[in-house]
Amino acid sequence: MAAAAPSPDPLDVAAEATRGLRGLSTELTARLPRLLEAMRSLGTGPDAHTVLDRIVRTAAELVGARRAAIGVHRTEGDAAAASQGLADVVTYGVTEADRERCAELLADACRTGTPTAAEPPGPSQPPGPSQPSSAYLTVPLRVGEEIFGVLCLAEKRDGGPFTDSDRHLVEVLATEAGIAIGHTRVQGATRQRERWIEGSVAVTQAVLSGGAGDGPAVVAEKARELADAAVGIVLLPEDGDDGLKAVAVAADERSGLLGAVLPARSPAVPRLLAGQPVLIEDPAADPLLGTGVPGRYGPSMMVPLSSGDRVFGVLATARERDADPFTATERTLAAQFAAQAAVALVLAEAQHDRERLAVLEERDRIARDLHDLVVQRLFATGMLLEGAERQSDAPEVRERIERAVEELGATIQEVRTAIFALQQTPPETPPGLRGRVLREVRAAAVPLGFQPSLTFVGPVDDLVVSVTGAHLVAALRESLSNAFRHARAERIEVVVDATTRLADGRPAVRLTVADDGVGVPADGRRSGLANLARRAEALGGSSTFCPGLGEDGRGTAVVWEAPLPSEDA
DSSP, rough: OOOOOOEEEEEEHHHHHHHHTTTHHHHHHHHHHHHHHHHHHTTTSEEEEEEEHHHHHHHOOOOOOOOEEEOOOTTTOOHHHHOOOOOOEESSOOHHHHHHHHHHHHHHHHHSSSSSOOSSOOOOOSEEEOOOOOGEEEEEEEEEEEEEEEEEEEEEEOOOOOOOOHHHHHHHHHHHHHHHHHHHHHHHHHHHHHHHHHHHHHHHHHHSSGGGGGGHHOOOOOOOHTTTEEEEEEEEEOSSSSEEEEEEEEOOOOOOTTOOOOTSSHHHHHHHHHHHHHESSOOTTOOTTTOOOOOOOOEEEEEEEEETTTTEEEEEEEETTTOOOOOHHHHHHHHHHHHHHHHHHHHHHHHHHHHHHHHHHHHHHHHHHIIIIIHHHHHHOOOOOOOOHHHHHOHHHHHHHHHHHHHHHHHHHHHHHHHHHTTTTTSOOOOSHHHHHHHHHHHHHHHHSSSOOOEEEEOOHHHHHHHHHHHHHHHHHHHHIIIIIIIOOOOOEHHHHHHHEEETTTTEEEEEEEOOSSOOOTTSHHHHHHHHHHHHTEEEEEEEOOOOOOOOSSSSSEEEEOOGGGGGG
């Protein structure tokens, strides 16, 4: 951060002013009350622009100038900013048409620190070094030994030239003005620093209290706000590549930004991944980017998101075209903000991992308990019922016991399905067929309003190859969709059996989706069933439908079969 220029000692300022006043004429002494009153009011402005406006008006009134202008550098001690022009220009009595030319002359005077001769003045010539020395006054504004601005006055109201007394008055005023501007800038820098610190605290709290996936979006939005930027972006490294991808964008118009990639060939990428910030004045023309996406914006800065020696992302902000560039202070504050945000993101990621691990451990414990306790007790109960069935001579009792044993078997299959679901790692998509089928059944629960039951028979993941599995999942999705749209069902059972055989004896996988809905009307559309049949036939299988789960066969049961390749049997 560029250090603010130290304020001069008040005693030194007073001594310097006294030395200047000793040589003043009687005329100048008579104007001292006005000068002192003007000096007293300079430091009371709420911001730098207000102070500049007060200085330029006071100077013009003090020496009777018709026109005046003041210009200051972007920030104290920022040589790069000084070369780019002025941070602020305030004029008095200058037309809008002449203001741009006036700013150019002021910038030239700021660079040289002294007036330079130029062409003769016209009737509306703006104040500045382009007029004869008797027609204008140019006084540098200093804080200590540093020139950071210039005050120019032109065209006295009485038509005469500026006198030595006028120059002495303006120089004394400029000395006090420099102190006032320096003080205002220090206050502004302090307020700016406080904003960034408060923003860092707010981001840390928001990231740690929210989900890990929300962190980059929170960081991008807060950085955009603090930097007075048009867009804030968080970029993370691409998998298997050294490029950077925009994963979070804060902007009024995000089109083309979210998901945009800063390619690895961009010279900016190795610098950023090495922990070095990148400042870009014109993204449309700067070769550092290597992409045209940011061409709609103006000054940009990119700072690494790093924690310790690890750089895991980049924070980028950009302002509108023709906006002021980022100052050295803003760049330093942004780098500090990014470092704090990186720590928050790392902590949030670790916190999320701990919470996720705790959930998985609890699920694993529940799955073990279900398998070791519930399933084994159900098996034992089934064996007891089978023994009772053999000892009973009453046909009605034997039939009821047989149905109870079948229900226990179905319950065991459902418990095993629940155990498998508990062992999945959310929110990642499981690679096996079981996981994909489970996902489809879970997703169907939302539109259906209830959870269909699901049973697996046999080693489904081991026997069903990827192509057959993809068609089976698509058939399941279409069957569940048909049940939701047409069946008005209250119960749906899904069975995936990898131990069945086709009529010709070939091993096969069978998908059964049965419901207790209204069934298939005799004259109704059957395009969905035709699609299922085409999928099965493409694999050498078949698809049929039969009565469903309701009383007297009400509802529909879709039976979809496909052969298993011999090498996977």
